[in-house]
Amino acid sequence: QVTLKESGPVLVKPTETLTLTCTVSGFSLSTGRMGVSWIRQPPGKALEWLAHIFSNDEKSYSTSLQSRLTISRDTSKSQVVLTMTNMDPGDTATYYCARPLSGSDIWSGFSIWGQGIVVTVSS
Amino acid sequence: QSVLTQPPSVSGAPGQRVTISCTGSSSNIGAGYVVHWYQQLPGTAPKLLIYGNSNRPSGVPARFSGSKYGTSASLAITGLQAEDEADYYCQSYDTRLSGVFGGGTKVTVL
Numbered sequence: 193q194v195t196l197k198e199s200g201p202v203l204v205k206p207t208e209t210l211t212l213t214c215t216v217s218g219f220s221l222s223t224g225r226m227g228v229s230w231i232r233q234p235p236g237k238a239l240e241w242l243a244h245i246f247s248n249d250e251k252s253y254s255t256s257l258q259s260r261l262t263i264s265r266d267t268s269k270s271q272v273v274l275t276m277t278n279m280d281p282g283d284t285a286t287y288y289c290a291r292p293l294s295g296s297d298i299w300s301g302f303s304i305w306g307q308g309i310v311v312t313v314s315s
Numbered sequence: 316q317s318v319l320t321q322p323p324s325v326s327g328a329p330g331q332r333v334t335i336s337c338t339g340s341s342s343n344i345g346a347g348y349v350v351h352w353y354q355q356l357p358g359t360a361p362k363l364l365i366y367g368n369s370n371r372p373s374g375v376p377a378r379f380s381g382s383k384y385g386t387s388a389s390l391a392i393t394g395l396q397a398e399d400e401a402d403y404y405c406q407s408y409d410t411r412l413s414g415v416f417g418g419g420t421k422v423t424v425l
Contacts, residue, residue: 241414
């Protein structure tokens with residue numbers, strides 16, 4: 193069974209750096225052309241795609257946020273890590289990690305999602 | 316302001332047919348990129364409902380269907396049921412912005 197689970201701080205202060213971890217099970221991050229994306233959703237608002245890492249370690253970022261984002265992976269721990277710098281109250285959201293339906297194609301539709309982690313940015 | 320425009324809400328009585336539109340532009344849907352649809356029940360993660368414009372993943376009831384035409388796409392729910400009350404999002408790819416989602420549509424079953 194394929195699962196993804198997000199973990200990290202639930203509260204960060206403005207200007208701090210957020211580090212979130214997505215732990216996957218049921219598939220390998222380094223084989224089978226399986227990648228993982230991060231997507232967020234502010235309270236009561238729409239979904240926003242943030243970043244994706246491919247099984248060959250290639251990365252893709254949201255055009256509007258790429259200067260603040262870094263995505264990486266630790267295949268030995270089956271984890272994908274997202275860091276977002278200079279956090280602002282406007283970054284308060286539920287952050288999800290998700291796997292595409294077709295591992296090698298980010299835009300094939302996100303078929304498996306983690307439960308999400310609510311991150312609040314406040315002093 | 317989302318790149319893909321959806322109506323904020325639609326409603327219908329049980330058994331009725333409702334449709335949700337997703338309007339894009341020549342840099343996303345109109346450029347030939349596929350559209351996916353998600354259903355999000357309150358307090359839960361989104362669920363892939365339709366992929367590749369009109370395909371249903373295993374387990375999704377046949378009353379959900381998708382179509383695409385020009386710079387727009389639509390999701391239809393035929394035979395609306397109480398459990399269909401949720402938020403629905405369309406998603407595609409944009410040549411300038413990368414992955415994009417619609418603003419979401421709340422479906423209310425009257």
